[in-house]
Amino acid sequence: MWYRAILAAALFGLACTAAAPPARHRLPNGWHLRPVGTSVPVGTMPQGIALSPGGKRIAVLDAGAAPASLRILDALTLRTQTIVNLPDGFGSPVWLDREHLFVAGGKRDDIERVDLRDRRVVGIDDIGRGSWCAGIALSTHRTRLAAIGDASGRVEAFDMRGERLWSASVGAHPSALAFETNGTLVVASREDSKLSFFNRAGKLIASLPTDTHPAALAISPGGGTLAVAASDAGRLDLFSTNTPAKGVVRIDVAERFGVGNHFGSSPDALAFERDGSIFVALAGENQIAMVRGNRVVARVPVGWYPDALASGSDEIYVADAKGEGMHANPDFRPLERATYANYVAILTAGDLRRISSSAFDTPGARSFAAERATILPLAHRPAESVLRADGPIRHVIYIIKENRTYDQVLGDIKRANGDSQLAWFGERVTPNQHAIARRFGILDNAYTDAQVSADGHNWTDAAFANDYVERFWPPNYGGRRPLYDFQNGAGPVVPQGGYLWDDARRAGISFRDYGEDTGVPHSTSPTYLAGNMAGLVGHFDPAYEGWNLHYSDLLREAEWEREFRAFVAHRTLPALEIVYLPNDHTEAARAGALTPRAYVAQNDLAVGRLVAAVSHSPYWSSTAIFIVEDDAQNGPDHVSDQRSTFYVASPYARGGVVTARYDTASVLRSIELILGLPPLSIYDATARPLDAAFTSTPNDAPFTARAPLIDIDARNPQHGVGARRSAAMDFRIPDAVDPTIANGVLQALYGVKR
Numbered sequence: 001m002w003y004r005a006i007l008a009a010a011l012f013g014l015a016c017t018a019a020a021p022p023a024r025h026r027l028p029n030g031w032h033l034r035p036v037g038t039s040v041p042v043g044t045m046p047q048g049i050a051l052s053p054g055g056k057r058i059a060v061l062d063a064g065a066a067p068a069s070l071r072i073l074d075a076l077t078l079r080t081q082t083i084v085n086l087p088d089g090f091g092s093p094v095w096l097d098r099e100h101l102f103v104a105g106g107k108r109d110d111i112e113r114v115d116l117r118d119r120r121v122v123g124i125d126d127i128g129r130g131s132w133c134a135g136i137a138l139s140t141h142r143t144r145l146a147a148i149g150d151a152s153g154r155v156e157a158f159d160m161r162g163e164r165l166w167s168a169s170v171g172a173h174p175s176a177l178a179f180e181t182n183g184t185l186v187v188a189s190r191e192d193s194k195l196s197f198f199n200r201a202g203k204l205i206a207s208l209p210t211d212t213h214p215a216a217l218a219i220s221p222g223g224g225t226l227a228v229a230a231s232d233a234g235r236l237d238l239f240s241t242n243t244p245a246k247g248v249v250r251i252d253v254a255e256r257f258g259v260g261n262h263f264g265s266s267p268d269a270l271a272f273e274r275d276g277s278i279f280v281a282l283a284g285e286n287q288i289a290m291v292r293g294n295r296v297v298a299r300v301p302v303g304w305y306p307d308a309l310a311s312g313s314d315e316i317y318v319a320d321a322k323g324e325g326m327h328a329n330p331d332f333r334p335l336e337r338a339t340y341a342n343y344v345a346i347l348t349a350g351d352l353r354r355i356s357s358s359a360f361d362t363p364g365a366r367s368f369a370a371e372r373a374t375i376l377p378l379a380h381r382p383a384e385s386v387l388r389a390d391g392p393i394r395h396v397i398y399i400i401k402e403n404r405t406y407d408q409v410l411g412d413i414k415r416a417n418g419d420s421q422l423a424w425f426g427e428r429v430t431p432n433q434h435a436i437a438r439r440f441g442i443l444d445n446a447y448t449d450a451q452v453s454a455d456g457h458n459w460t461d462a463a464f465a466n467d468y469v470e471r472f473w474p475p476n477y478g479g480r481r482p483l484y485d486f487q488n489g490a491g492p493v494v495p496q497g498g499y500l501w502d503d504a505r506r507a508g509i510s511f512r513d514y515g516e517d518t519g520v521p522h523s524t525s526p527t528y529l530a531g532n533m534a535g536l537v538g539h540f541d542p543a544y545e546g547w548n549l550h551y552s553d554l555l556r557e558a559e560w561e562r563e564f565r566a567f568v569a570h571r572t573l574p575a576l577e578i579v580y581l582p583n584d585h586t587e588a589a590r591a592g593a594l595t596p597r598a599y600v601a602q603n604d605l606a607v608g609r610l611v612a613a614v615s616h617s618p619y620w621s622s623t624a625i626f627i628v629e630d631d632a633q634n635g636p637d638h639v640s641d642q643r644s645t646f647y648v649a650s651p652y653a654r655g656g657v658v659t660a661r662y663d664t665a666s667v668l669r670s671i672e673l674i675l676g677l678p679p680l681s682i683y684d685a686t687a688r689p690l691d692a693a694f695t696s697t698p699n700d701a702p703f704t705a706r707a708p709l710i711d712i713d714a715r716n717p718q719h720g721v722g723a724r725r726s727a728a729m730d731f732r733i734p735d736a737v738d739p740t741i742a743n744g745v746l747q748a749l750y751g752v753k754r
């Protein structure tokens with residue numbers, strides 16, 4: 001498509017700039033980044049890096065939402081020498097010699113051979129249609145190649161002439177593979193959390209369990225140790241290659257932040273030093289740990305989500321998958337080709353970082369003094385806070401919506417930090433959300449921890465998106481991986497700490513779910529898998545429709561209210577309710593569908609009616625309603641591409657403009673505090689609760705829903721603006737639509753150029 005060529009050229013220009021030390025940056029959750037070393041920007045989601053023979057050049061595989069590419073940089077200066085556009089790619093590239101590399105072909109279902117002399121890319125080893133090639137390895141003596149298929153769950157071995165030697169099943173979603181020096185091939189299965197060992201003939205000689213969700217493998221320089229990064233467990237597993245039936249040691253590499261739950265560190269890349277020390281990328285903590293003598297001896301801070309490592313003679317190279325922080329996108333004009341790079345999945349580009357090995361020998365690194373979150377767990381909660389298990393709030397209703405920025409909806413509210421020119425769905429469209437904000441509090445400094453819905457529902461439900469989700473959603477959104485399996489409850493997606501409903505179940509807290517991750521009853525898409533959340537079995541309303549844009553949010557609210565009135569009558573309201581109201585997503589300008597404004601207004605009325613129903617019930621005095629968007633991808637915002645609308649509705653809501661900084665995990669932490677639940681990850685464990693949005697003095701006055709100010713049944717014309725583009729979009733599953741086109745339609749309909 002046209003934007004791919006333009007984007008590639010733009011990113012090449014960025015990559016050719018001189019390396020410069022980064023400034024201080026802040027992430028959505030308030031954590032500061034002050035990375036060490038020198039960095040240069042690369043493309044979206046750099047999945048792997050590799051030093052050339054001799055160490056003079058370094059290859060970076062960009063495999064995110066933008067078109068895949070392989071870029072070669074000077075290892076000393078970090079200047080880009082060339083960029084090779086790829087049909088697809090994933091994982092780490094592998095050098096054959098100084099002019100040739102191999103790349104896992106992703107949707108091409110093969111291994112790609114890249115010739116740097118003429119930038120030619122040739123598919124050489126076919127691993128089977130629909131396999132989705134996710135990783136490759138080259139044997140020590142460069143006589144064999146092996147590849148894993150994420151979709152097939154198989155490993156394929158080839159000789160250097162391209163002849164298939166053998167094939168074997170290795171379990172669902174294999175994540176990494178490596179050849180030991182004796183020729184044994186090791187393959188990690190992410191879903192099954194196991195290692196499979198194959199001899200040269202392809203015979204399975206051992207199968208060993210690992211800690212949860214292994215993401216990376218590395219062999220020590222002498223060949224005696226196999227290191228495994230167990231991403232969800234926050235551990236490094238070490239195995240002896242001489243006795244593969246026995247693990248050597250398991251090492252906690254996560255930083256605990258002074259709390260017991262350390263899930264969320266996401267160790268996802270490894271590199272050995274010549275002396276046997278191991279560098280471990282902690283993607284969730286934005287740092288590199290050094291392991292020596294079976295313990296972490298040093299840590300240094302890097303950029304946002306480090307996911308690839310390479311060790312040189314006196315330095316280490318790091319790929320930061322998300323670069324150095326959020327970006328404002330007020331000029332997001334998707335219909336104009338020059339602004340496509342302002343879409344969040346493209347704007348969140350990565351970098352390559354070069355760090356001297358001596359950085360790990362500084363006193364700060366040795367004492368673990370690298371700057372971390374500025375918001376640490378509070379040793380003592382404010383005595384007056386109502387966000388506590390023994391407080392006046394005993395019921396929580398958690399409403400999850402789809403994809404809007406703060407400026408899109410509330411940018412027209414005066415006194416708050418909004419841009420009225422970007423308020424595509426301002427007060428005439430969303431009178432209830434405006435009334436809720438004015439009555440209960442305007443949170444104008446709140447951010448989603450996610451970029452898109454794939455990771456967004458994990459953040460809203462678990463305060464964490466694991467490495468499988470983070471690695472695979474970008475190529476999915478780039479149109480190179482059809483499977484959308486990020487909300488289906490299957491092994492590789494489920495984080496170590498589980499979801500909010502799992503937390504409630506473990507604590508014996510009553511809960512009820514309405515549509516969130518309960519499936520798509522009327523979906524006909526074979527690529528959308530949902531509804532397998534074991535923790536929701538017996539705790540959701542089967543009559544409540546999940547994702548289905550042809551189903552009204554008003555019908556959803558009516559079904560929720562039917563059960564709510566029964567709970568009121570029997571005094572059996574669950575302590576926690578999770579309610580999904582997705583229709584503010586819209587169907588853009590699809591002919592015959594509701595107009596985008598009608599969709600958003602319908603959603604707004606449903607929200608208003610729900611809040612009104614609770615406020616006129618006996619449960620109002622003991623309830624807090626939290627309302628969030630799962631992400632903020634579908635529009636512009638003058639502060640950040642991840643700033644969104646956050647609402648609270650409760651007699652204990654303070655009101656006014658709440659300028660304190662909050663994020664998705666802040667909402668989860670507030671819910672946990674009210675219900676007496678432990679945190680699910682390091683993110684909610686360290687999040688700032690929404691104390692500034694609440695007061696200990698209640699105002700029990702009920703809320704009255706506002707009538708729509710526009711026609712909520714208005715339909716798009718057959719040949720209106722954007723109708724032809726919208727007709728080609730797939731609205732059967734969340735975010736299957738190219739969001740840049742969908743946003744472009746909205747911009748054409750409602751946007752105001754500056």
